[in-house]
Amino acid sequence: MTNAAFFFDVATPTGVISDHEGTELASLQDARTEAITDARTLMSEAVLRGADISSREIEIRSETGGILLMIPFSSTVRRER
Numbered sequence: 557m558t559n560a561a562f563f564f565d566v567a568t569p570t571g572v573i574s575d576h577e578g579t580e581l582a583s584l585q586d587a588r589t590e591a592i593t594d595a596r597t598l599m600s601e602a603v604l605r606g607a608d609i610s611s612r613e614i615e616i617r618s619e620t621g622g623i624l625l626m627i628p629f630s631s632t633v634r635r636e637r
Contacts, residue, residue: 562587
């Protein structure tokens with residue numbers, strides 16, 4: 557199976573932080589899993605700084621620039637009561 561390059565851009569309320577390097581992965585499902593892990597890591601780091609970045613999204617982009625999937629940060633965590 558051939559890997560494809562996926563790019564993980566972060567959409568913020570003020571713009572997009574582009575991923576210029578990309579990551580080689582086997583499938584879009586693998587890219588989705590990577591995006592969820594990345595969002596959780598970024599949110600954890602932000603919480604330690606006292607910031608809430610849960611309104612951001614990761615846009616998974618193909619090598620040609622098309623957005624394949626959007627993962628809201630808020631969808632990557634479970635709300636506990």
